[in-house]
Amino acid sequence: MNLDRFGMDTVTLAGSLEAKLAAMRAAGFSQVMLNSTDLVGHPGGEAAAITAVRASGLRVTGFQVLRDFEGLDGHLHAYKVEVAKAMLQMCRALGARVLLACSSSSAHATGDPERLVADLRKLAMLAVPHDIRIAYEALSWGRHVNDFVQACELVEQADRANLGVALDSFHFIASGTGLEALDALNPEKLFLVQLSDFLWQEARSPTDRIETARHYRVFPGEGVHSEQVATLVRRVDAMGYRGDYSFEVFNDDYRSLPPTMVAERARRSAGWVSGLVSRRTLPARRRRG
Amino acid sequence: MSVEERLPEPSNPLGMDGIEFIEYATSQPQAFGALLASMGFAPVARHRSREVMLYRQGTMNLIVNSHEAGTATPQLSAIALRVRDAGYAHRRSLDLGAWDMPTRAAEMELLIPGIHGVGDSLIYFVDRYRDFSIYDVDFLPLAGADPRPPALAGLHWFGVVQAILPDRTADWLDFYQTLFGFSVLPQGKYFGVLPKGTLLESPCRKFYLQLIEPPPGAEEVRWNEELVRVGLGAPDVPRAVAALRARGIVFVDRGPVQPSDKGALTQPYLGGVTFELVVSHLAP
Numbered sequence: 001m002n003l004d005r006f007g008m009d010t011v012t013l014a015g016s017l018e019a020k021l022a023a024m025r026a027a028g029f030s031q032v033m034l035n036s037t038d039l040v041g042h043p044g045g046e047a048a049a050i051t052a053v054r055a056s057g058l059r060v061t062g063f064q065v066l067r068d069f070e071g072l073d074g075h076l077h078a079y080k081v082e083v084a085k086a087m088l089q090m091c092r093a094l095g096a097r098v099l100l101a102c103s104s105s106s107a108h109a110t111g112d113p114e115r116l117v118a119d120l121r122k123l124a125m126l127a128v129p130h131d132i133r134i135a136y137e138a139l140s141w142g143r144h145v146n147d148f149v150q151a152c153e154l155v156e157q158a159d160r161a162n163l164g165v166a167l168d169s170f171h172f173i174a175s176g177t178g179l180e181a182l183d184a185l186n187p188e189k190l191f192l193v194q195l196s197d198f199l200w201q202e203a204r205s206p207t208d209r210i211e212t213a214r215h216y217r218v219f220p221g222e223g224v225h226s227e228q229v230a231t232l233v234r235r236v237d238a239m240g241y242r243g244d245y246s247f248e249v250f251n252d253d254y255r256s257l258p259p260t261m262v263a264e265r266a267r268r269s270a271g272w273v274s275g276l277v278s279r280r281t282l283p284a285r286r287r288r289g
Numbered sequence: 290m291s292v293e294e295r296l297p298e299p300s301n302p303l304g305m306d307g308i309e310f311i312e313y314a315t316s317q318p319q320a321f322g323a324l325l326a327s328m329g330f331a332p333v334a335r336h337r338s339r340e341v342m343l344y345r346q347g348t349m350n351l352i353v354n355s356h357e358a359g360t361a362t363p364q365l366s367a368i369a370l371r372v373r374d375a376g377y378a379h380r381r382s383l384d385l386g387a388w389d390m391p392t393r394a395a396e397m398e399l400l401i402p403g404i405h406g407v408g409d410s411l412i413y414f415v416d417r418y419r420d421f422s423i424y425d426v427d428f429l430p431l432a433g434a435d436p437r438p439p440a441l442a443g444l445h446w447f448g449v450v451q452a453i454l455p456d457r458t459a460d461w462l463d464f465y466q467t468l469f470g471f472s473v474l475p476q477g478k479y480f481g482v483l484p485k486g487t488l489l490e491s492p493c494r495k496f497y498l499q500l501i502e503p504p505p506g507a508e509e510v511r512w513n514e515e516l517v518r519v520g521l522g523a524p525d526v527p528r529a530v531a532a533l534r535a536r537g538i539v540f541v542d543r544g545p546v547q548p549s550d551k552g553a554l555t556q557p558y559l560g561g562v563t564f565e566l567v568v569s570h571l572a573p
Contacts, residue, residue: 085388121467125386128464129405131454131514161459 347440
């Protein structure tokens with residue numbers, strides 16, 4: 001597998017946006033998954049952040065994260081539409097072609113599938129003129145959608161060209177999703193694969209999963225589910241996925257270490273993952289940036 | 290060429306009824322006006338307060354907007370669609386995820402609602418086009434001008450060509466099908482002399498949209514997502530070509546793009562604006 005298919009998430013590293021981008025580049029990465037706080041929290045403002053990203057030469061894997069979009073009514077829905085539009089505009093400015101949208105954990109959201117499908121379609125429509133794809137991800141603590149299979153079903157029902165799913169190995173493994181969940185998925189509907197492992201065997205309750213997901217993830221090859229991560233990567237590759245992999249690793253310790261050191265760990269992990277599958281697979285066709 | 294096999298009646302959720310006007314933006318309205326005159330359009334009215342002119346030819350209304358226009362090369366900046374209820378069309382579009390038109394882009398005194406289309410272009414909704422004209426309010430007729438100049442060689446709106454980025458056809462099909470009820474014509478069903486891309490028929494069956502991705506091998510060509518040109522329908526293309534040539538219009542005459550019974554393409558004018566002629570069964 002080609003190392004150009006791996007990117008790091010800015011959320012993994014400490015320091016300024018510029019320091020994070022430099023560390024990723026120095027470690028040999030060619031792409032980066034950005035977080036909205038990278039832009040809005042930049043001391044020089046959004047424009048300076050966008051300049052830094054473009055100057056880094058790193059391709060933008062995607063932009064995260066739109067939360068709690070689907071299933072809301074009235075003013076809450078209108079409010080979230082405005083948030084989504086602002087995020088799409090940031091994506092556009094950054095040259096990010098994928099916006100990650102997580103399944104809602106809001107107590108105000110309905111679980112009515114018809115409504116969820118309508119909202120996902122609306123989000124996809126908002127993204128069309130900006131040439132952005134929506135990658136819908138089931139959070140393992142999502143209120144109504146908390147399993148990869150559910151996310152796939154909603155995306156299939158919504159049936160929009162620029163709407164697909166994101167697979168996060170943490171949620172997949174933590175929620176005990178079986179690999180057969182991938183059987184029915186059209187590989188072209190898989191828009192992003194986020195890889196991480198974590199430090200203990202189980203995270204049973206939603207509270208455990210939130211705590212683990214936000215503080216104790218590690219790079220693939222460093223945790224206790226290496227075999228499961230490896231199997232998942234092989235399966236995704238075998239089904240024909242040729243898109244990007246990003247390391248979605250939230251870890252308080254990593255944010256206490258020099259970013260160059262953490263990026264080097266990520267680089268080793270990318271080597272471990274790429275060694276899992278045949279090197280004969282070709283990179284996906286890329287649009288010129 | 291006609292579409293012999295009619296597919297089942299497509300839905301027309303907005304009660305669409307053709308194109309009310311096409312708008313261009315340019316900072317050189319005189320030069321563009323001269324070109325439009327050669328193409329058979331006549332200036333008929335001037336906007337009351339802004340640098341906006343209305344040209345007309347037969348059933349076609351064409352607006353040239355120079356109010357805060359940025360570029361000299363005329364850009365196709367808006368399509369105004371005739372619909373049953375403009376307010377409803379606007380609300381429904383927004384509910385489905387369209388982006389509202391920025392208020393500063395509302396060049397009309399009348400409130401004409403609209404949404405964002407491709408690139409910087411807008412799509413307006415107009416419901417007053419039968420017994421009352423939007424132009425009666427916003428425009429002052431030019432003294433001595435025929436308010437109903439006849440069409441040259443039966444020219445009428447045939448469609449609009451939109452350039453899209455690679456692998457974007459499906460996205461834009463979703464856009465036009467969901468918001469407006471356009472339907473895709475089967476592959477191979479082409480009109481004119483530029484057979485490529487994907488053709489969509491309006492739900493009112495009065496005009497077409499053509500989506501074109503960059504051709505293979507065009508990686509180095511600058512290719513933006515935008516409206517690139519209008520297609521003018523003509524019942525008899527050679528007759529229309531002859532009439533336009535007599536007025537000084539030059540047609541591309543090389544390679545596969547040669548004036549024929551099916552269609553013709555003008556040379557680029559004013560830095561890039563072209564017009565396409567297409568043999569058309571659409572009644573003007």
